[in-house]
Amino acid sequence: MATVTTDPFVGRLVDGRYEVVSKIARGGMATVYLALDRRLDREVALKVMHPHLAEGSDGAEFVSRFRREARAAAGLTHAGVVAVYDQGIDGETSYLTMEYVPGTTLRHVLQDERALAVGRTLELLEEILDALAAAHRKGLVHRDVKPENVLIDSSGHVKVADFGLARAVTEAASTATSTILGTVAYLGPELITSGRCDARTDVYAVGVMAYEMLTGRLPYTGETPLQVAFQHVNSDVPPPSDVEPWLPAELDVLVCALAARTPDDRPVDAGAALTLVRQTRAALDPAVLDRRSVPASSGTAGAVGTAGTDRKSPDSGATAVLASVAAVGAATAGASRAAVDRQAGSPAPAQPDSTPTTVLTGIGPASTAHLVTTSAQGDGVQHTLAMSRGDLAVDGPDDGTPSPRSRRRRAGWWWFVVVLFLAGAAVGASWWFLSGPGAYTAVPGNLVGATQAEAETTLRAVDLRSTVKEAYDDSFPAGTVISTDPPAGGKVRKDGAVNLLVSLGVKMLDVPTGLVGTTADSATAALEAAGFEVGDPVEDYSDNMPAGDVLAVSVPEGSSQPHSTVVQLTVSQGPAPVTVPQVVGLEKEAALKALTDLGLDPSSTDDYSETVAAGLVISQTPENGSEGHRGDKVALVVSLGPPLVEIPNTYGRNVTEAEKMLKDAGFVVEVRHPQGISPLNIVYAQSPEGGAGKTAPKGSTVVVNVF
Known part of the structure; x- marks a missing residue:
């Protein structure tokens, strides 16, 4: 189609979505533009109603009918009808978006x-x-x-445009101006x-x-x-x-x-x-x-x-x-x-050369004979030869009295006419009842919506037969007639057959099994192969399902659902994110509970610590504030207290030497003189006792008795 790009509307963004690219055509009701649907990234035809039609006292009613008829037109789903995608109002601009047909x-x-x-x-x-x-x-x-509303696409197929809008304009114009558009x-x-x-x-x-x-x-x-x-x-x-x-x-x-x-x-x-x-x-x-x-x-x-x-009759x-x-x-x-x-x-x-068969079909009051000529080749085409009375008459005496020979000739002509008339009547009656209107009857008008049995009974009552085809239908219950061919009021030969299209009801589809646990792509492919439309997925976290796997299906697996059901999948995003808390310094059980409550997987090992009391957490991996996910592992080190060291045996040693040995081993030494101070300063007892295999926590106190 030729496009015009000088329109000021070109370049405008309608309703924040449709970018007007060029002008296609302008009519008495609207202007059509080529536009780009930015949301769906496709070309559409944008039909914009002329602003003056929405003005005045009848403007609101016109816009209302425009929108109502647009919805009606959008309900037409047929390959030969231009599809209506959307309808809306942007400021004072009423528009339709339709299928663009190059x-x-x-x-x-x-x-x-x-x-x-x-x-x-x-x-x-x-x-x-x-x-x-x-x-x-x-x-x-x-x-x-x-012809302007009959579009022919690049493959040569027809698409009819402007459904609904024409009706809205006609009603509005008839109301406002008594004018027919x-x-x-x-x-x-x-x-x-x-x-x-x-x-x-x-x-x-x-x-x-x-x-x-x-x-x-x-x-x-x-x-x-x-x-x-x-x-x-x-x-x-x-x-x-x-x-x-x-x-x-x-x-x-x-x-x-x-x-x-x-x-x-x-x-x-x-x-x-x-x-x-x-x-x-x-x-x-x-x-x-x-x-x-x-x-x-x-x-x-x-x-x-x-x-x-031009073929002329041989008769003058x-x-x-x-x-x-x-x-x-x-x-x-x-x-x-x-x-x-x-x-x-x-x-x-022009007809093929052939020998015609001529039959008289009637004589008018002015003595005009009408002869029907049918081609001998049986092509079904008939011709009427109009002959005036003068064409059939013969010359008579000047006084107007026919001679005997003339009377005989005229009588012969009239007998010929009568024979032709009778033969024509027979042929006409035969045609009327065998091929003409008399051979046909009208299809009853109460078949659509009736049950198959009721429709067949109705047809038998008028001596018609029926053939049945079945199809799924969302509107007609199973067993009822959706349509007839010919339609109601159409002509069918007497004792002929009417084709009944009988509903199988709503088409039901089986939901595949084994969808939960598979990938979203695999589940979507299985549902689409079964005939379902799959909606946008819902995402959710899961500690057990890897990201991208199906957690749930909106309809039961293995169930039977209407073909129009939109199935929705719940898809895993994997474990939820979590921040690792601080547990260093907590008692072991408290630290483990804090981590488990967040969905983390803690574990612990024990180690000695001279600075952290036994039973408290010395360290954690990962550290406090780290980002992770539920199910991540956290390793704890729990203090066993100070390490155990061997206690030296100081029995019989000088107190100074004994004190040095214990301190070097990491103990605190407490010297006692239970029997008073003696110049000998010999250790005669220590607690705890020392010697091979004798241990105590490093840093603990060892008491020595001296005399």
Whole structure:
């Protein structure tokens, strides 16, 4: 798509999230920009509502409807519908964020090619109607179907845009100004005259687009929109072969059925219209699918690869007029009437040379015979030959009295006419009941939501059979009918079959087992393989599980859960962090308890200390204030008190010598004279006793008795 970058809105950051990159297009309701979603790092289409629509007494109601319809459009999940991601208000700016579809629009394709090949036209119609059918099943009417809203991506597939917003604008405009918004070239007559519309209004717009794709022009043109609207209301959309005579009758029937002036003459919704398109494709000669109109400025028309010739009747004054009576599936009586009632004198499509079969179908009050000519090749195409009374008469006398020969000739002609009339009546009745409208009946309208047994009983009551397919569905209980093909009101051959799509209920999925204890990546892969969506994980500390392993699952392992369940994993961060406390100087038991209470794993060894009393902690590893985690080991050294040393034996030694020996061994010496002071100063006793194997704590007191 061509982009315009001169808009002052370009470069703005909307709602703190969407960075406007460039302008894509501007319409009567909003401007569309290419933007970057900074949060999700993806390109989006940002649709900004024109500020003036939110002004005045009706502005608040318009914004409310804008938001409500945006939510309705976001509920459409279909590959052919442009997805709605978000909606919001930033200051005075109301916006939608939608899927960005790089490519082009059907309008640009038509501007470049003017008309499309028949096969390509039918392919686009099928994709457009398939997308609209998804909306119609949700009760949402587009209301502004036009080539500008049909996006064609880079792979050639269709995405329909602007669901919901068109409805909001239409309601607001109708309330405020009694004006109908929409592109007048594609508006249904009922929307113009009364403002009311339903799914059939979208079908009408698709019919007009089909005419435009096949012929390269619109069915109605005028100098003003009012002139075009007047034609929509007062005229039937002409068959496309009026301007492109080579187009087959099946396409006339299709276009006139989709774009019938009366809503009751159209397919009931896009689903029924899609069935009609597919039946039309099946009825066409494959050689026609590659042909394409080549509209010329002079008004002449032709088809690529073939000559559009005008075939005249061999009878003087007679002109062949195409009658669109090909039996095409669910085509309505209104569509057939529109195709048959053409202006006499239109050129007939070129047909293969063959011997025609001619049957009289009626005589008008002015003695005009209408002859139906059917190709002998059985291609199903019929032509009407209008012959005036003068074409059948013979010359008579000047006085007006027919001669006997003239009377016999005229009688012969009338007998011929009568025979043709009777034969035509028989053929017409046979066609009516075998291939025409009389061969079809309407699908009952009370099947969706009924149980399978109830639906089959209802169909048998009207002599219809049923085929059943099953599918999971979140809305319809198991055993009830989700949809029918054809849909309610659609046409099906009498004693034919209606396809029932029966609900299996909510799809249930089995939660894998063995998730707890595995890595988060492994558990996520197992859940996704089972069909579940996995939410953002919850993290928690664990003394037992390594970081990254699953601690818990939000649903029971091995249980059965709805497919829409979002499963959440609790993932381990490993042990919690902890600061190592100071325990040096504490008694051993108190130190061990303080460390254990914090989740640490303490251990202790004993050692002698001349400075720390026995039973107290001498040192710790790691030291006080160190950062660790629960479960970390802390090593303690607990004092045994001073070391034990051998006590020297001082018996019989001079007190001075004995005192020196004890002090050198690390003892404190206390000298006593129990018998008084003596000049000998000999040790005769000590406590504790000394000698080999006799020990005492270093620094303890040894008493010696001297005489």
